[in-house]
Structures are given as structure tokens and as C-alpha cells.
């Protein structure tokens with residue numbers, strides 16, 4: 001039986017997506033969110049069906065140069081059948097594997113668990129349905145469901161060592177960070193990453209509530225992000241920042 005994957009893009013060689021390992025990254029199309037700052041918004045409604053065997057051939061060719069494979073998006077867990085098949089294939093070859101997810105589909109993450117080395121999950125806002133729906137461009141019912149799934153992932157002890165959490169930060173979101181911190185259990189790596197204004201989607205593609213509440217988002221300077229993370233850390237360990245200069249451990 002042929003399995004297809006809706007593929008939006010590929011980065012053949014990445015040094016930042018699989019912790020200290022190199023990786024080929026596949027971007028799977030489609031996402032239930034419409035985030036204010038989505039850097040990959042062109043992938044959200046993309047259509048490009050590819051036989052998973054073609055992806056496997058690309059992985060075969062890449063394995064000489066990389067340590068592993070990352071599935072990003074869009075939201076890769078929206079395509080559980082090809083995702084599962086490809087993760088299994090990578091693991092049979094002894095490659096490291098990772099997914100980048102918005103956390104919306106706990107059940108899929110759970111199913112893929114034995115084939116995953118890294119789950120890189122966004123926590124985009126405090127886990128409160130009003131603010132989550134605004135930043136993610138979804139209605140409050142979908143936000144509630146997303147929050148429930150994210151909480152399950154954050155509190156699943158089996159995921160602990162394989163999980164990293166990322167929050168994309170703009171000036172307008174700075175006040176949210178202390179509440180986000182309360183939602184992330186201690187010990188999990190938390191990466192505060194710089195948001196870039198030039199990559200955000202056009203305003204008219206955003207949900208009305210998002211447009212009203214955050215009509216602009218403003219980029220922070222690298223030094224400001226570092227200071228912010230230092231102030232936030234307190235006695236909290238495992239806070240990182242990610243900027244154009246790379247990853248830096250703050251605490």
C-alpha cells in the first residue's frame with residue numbers, strides 16, 4: 001500500500017534542530033493553528049503529496065552526512081500515518097529522530113514515543129484559553145483542547161528527558177513569560193527564542209481577535225532577550241535562549 005505525505009519543504013542540513021546533532025529536516029504541510037507570527041505560514045495550506053518511499057530514499061542519501069532526521073511543519077502530528085512510518089524507518093537505520101510540534105495531538109506523540117529521541121514542543125503563551133486562542137489564531141474551544149494536550153505532554157514523565165519546550169518572544173509578549181514559567185515543570189529545557197518581524201504573516205491572514213489584540217509585534221534585540229531570560233531564571237535551571245547567534249544556556 002502506498003503511503004503519501006503532504007510535504008512542504010526540506011532543509012538538507014541543520015545544526016540547530018536536533019540539539020547537538022546534525023539533521024535533515026522535513027516540513028510537513030498543514031496545521032490547526034494560525035499563529036500571529038508563524039514563520040512557515042506558506043506551508044499551512046500547501047498541497048504536495050509525495051510517496052513516503054521517496055522520503056526514505058532522501059533519508060538514505062542523507063545519512064552519510066547527518067546524525068538524524070527531524071519532522072517539522074506545519075504540524076507533523078496531523079499526518080500520523082506517514083509520520084509513524086518514517087520515524088520507524090529512521091530508527092531501524094539507527095538514526096536520531098525528532099519532531100517539532102505545537103503539542104495539539106498528545107495521542108500521536110504518545111504513539112510515536114518509542115521512535116523519538118527529541119520532542120520539541122511550543123508553549124506559545126500561558127496555558128489559558130483566551131490568550132492561547134489569540135496568539136494561535138484559533139477559537140477558544142480549540143485552544144482548550146490544545147492546552148489539555150500540551151499539559152499531558154508536559155506532565156508525562158516518560159517524555160521528560162526527550163522533551164524541550166520553546167517559546168517565541170516579541171516585545172508585546174514579554175509580560176507573559178512569568179506565567180508561562182509557572183506552566184512548565186521544573187527540569188524541562190525551556191528555550192526562549194527570538195521572533196523575527198520580517199518573517200511574520202501578512203496582517204490580513206490573521207484571525208480578527210489576533211489582529212485586534214496584537215496589531216503589531218516588535219522584534220527584541222539579542223541582548224534584551226538574554227537579560228530577560230537572566231531576570232526570569234531566578235533559581236530555575238535549564239533556561240536557554242535561541243537567537244541568530246545560536247543557543248546559549250542561561251541557567
Ligand code: SF4
Pocket residue numbers: 031032033034035037038039040041073074075102
Ligand atoms: S503552530 Fe503556529 S507557528 Fe507552528 S506551524 Fe502552526 S501556525 Fe505556524
